[in-house]
Amino acid sequence: MTVLSVNVNKIAVLRNSRGGNEPDVVRAARACLDAGAHGITVHPRPDARHIRADDVHALAELTREYGVEFNLEGNPFAPPRAGYPGFVALCEQVRPAQATLVPDGDAQLTSDHGFDFARDAQALRPLVAQLKALHCRVSLFADAHGEEGDDMHMAAALGADRVELYTGPYAEAHAAGDARDMLLRFAATARRAQAEGLAVNAGHDLSQDNLGAFLRTVPNVQEVSIGHALIGEALYAGLAATVKRYLAILAG
Ligand SMILES: CC(=O)[C@@H](O)[C@H](O)COP(=O)(O)O
Numbered sequence: 001m002t003v004l005s006v007n008v009n010k011i012a013v014l015r016n017s018r019g020g021n022e023p024d025v026v027r028a029a030r031a032c033l034d035a036g037a038h039g040i041t042v043h044p045r046p047d048a049r050h051i052r053a054d055d056v057h058a059l060a061e062l063t064r065e066y067g068v069e070f071n072l073e074g075n076p077f078a079p080p081r082a083g084y085p086g087f088v089a090l091c092e093q094v095r096p097a098q099a100t101l102v103p104d105g106d107a108q109l110t111s112d113h114g115f116d117f118a119r120d121a122q123a124l125r126p127l128v129a130q131l132k133a134l135h136c137r138v139s140l141f142a143d144a145h146g147e148e149g150d151d152m153h154m155a156a157a158l159g160a161d162r163v164e165l166y167t168g169p170y171a172e173a174h175a176a177g178d179a180r181d182m183l184l185r186f187a188a189t190a191r192r193a194q195a196e197g198l199a200v201n202a203g204h205d206l207s208q209d210n211l212g213a214f215l216r217t218v219p220n221v222q223e224v225s226i227g228h229a230l231i232g233e234a235l236y237a238g239l240a241a242t243v244k245r246y247l248a249i250l251a252g
Pocket residue numbers: 007009010042043045073102109110111141203204227
């Protein structure tokens with residue numbers, strides 16, 4: 001079965017837009033877990049645009065309370081700065097069940113590519129070892145190159161447990177109405193990863209629209225982490241009921 005880890009970054013985007021603690025990231029994560037989600041994901045960014053270090057600690061505590069997986073994502077190469085101790089340091093502090101390494105920078109609006117394993121292998125190897133010594137499962141964010149290249153072999157050689165396939169290009173192709181070739185490419189990549197002994201996660205821009213076709217075609221996906229679409233969909237699902245509650249207050 002594929003498990004769902006809900007990414008609550010976007011709750012923190014809303015909260016930070018006003019200051020204060022509403023909406024409450026921990027309360028939202030608790031609601032996801034009460035609804036049956038299998039885990040919680042966050043991707044703290046050094047510029048603290050959404051999830052902050054204190055959220056990471058609070059969510060680590062919550063996921064321990066529920067006995068579910070905490071998946072911490074981030075760029076292991078980004079240097080520490082005020083309010084952000086660095087990705088590996090955060091992992092040392094909270095010991096997430098899964099550490100997902102993602103090669104992104106502050107200038108990026110969001111994650112938009114996987115690692116260049118040929119370029120980054122030397123830098124990644126000791127970090128993977130360090131995270132494994134903390135008993136984190138290590139997952140590396142990877143592009144789906146299908147039958148091309150040697151990425152999955154290189155990721156396995158680094159000692160990673162999993163790869164997370166970057167599904168942005170699939171989501172785009174699906175939205176454009178022709179995801180057939182893309183699905184075949186992701187399926188081939190997943191098979192190559194699995195042949196190398198890597199388990200496969202997937203994430204980025206997955207949604208209620210595109211998730212079913214992905215999981216029907218790409219074999220043995222262990223985990224999907226979903227945030228942006230899920231939080232947007234939750235607003236649509238919850239707006240009518242919420243407006244009715246306000247109307248009830250107005251009606252006395
Ligand atoms: C690695 C990945 O695809 C997600 O973590 C995504 O990067 C979400 O991050 P933002 O919420 O900052 O866009």
